[in-house]
Amino acid sequence: MNGAPDSGSVELSDLIAGVNRRLDTAVEARLKPAGVRIEQFRVMASLDRRDGQSMGELAPSVFVDLPTLTKIVDRMVSSGLVYRAPDPRDRRRVLVVLSDKGRRNLRELxxxxxxxxxxxxxxxxxxxxxxxxHLLRGILA
Known part of the structure; x- marks a missing residue:
């Protein structure tokens, strides 16, 4: 091996990035009139699937790091789309919960x-x- 990248893996990486970019750009354009960013949509969708998640549980489904997620959730709390609540099983943990407004907003989006x-x-x-x-889940695992 000479240290040069494998052209097949480079192409695959570029194709995955290209499809993701195309999809994100199109979705962002649809969400923009509602004043919602794609990351906020992902937060609401993840909470709709399983409400009451910690920031650490939520971050992987939104594809952002914890500091970025904190900023996103702060904005969403200010907008009334989500709220923070203590975990009933462990009062030291804080959960992010989808509000009724967030649920209605998600249904429209x-x-x-x-x-x-x-x-x-x-x-x-x-x-x-x-x-x-199946293949992409394997890559993300």
Whole structure:
């Protein structure tokens, strides 16, 4: 091995980044009129799937580090989309909880986001979608 990057892995990395960029740009454009950023949408969607998460639990599903997540959640608390609450099982921990306003907001935004996701994903067959999801989960594991 000569230390040069493998052209196949470089291309794959670029393709993954390109698809992600295309999707994020399209979704951001749909969310912008509502005053919501994609990271905020991801926070609300993650909390909708499993409400009451600690910052450490939430960060991986939003794809940001903890300091960045703190800033995002602070803005969302100020907007009334989420609130912080003590963990009933461990009063030392603080959980982020989706507010009623956040839940309503999410319900309005999901169809907009799904439209953009479909434009990318529907180019694949169901079998290809399943295979790609499996492969990407393996990379993220």
């Amino acid at each position: 999901v169809p907009l986001v799904e439209t953009e996701r479909r434009q990318v994903i529907d180019t694949l067959s169901p079998a290809e979608t399943s295979q790609l999801s």
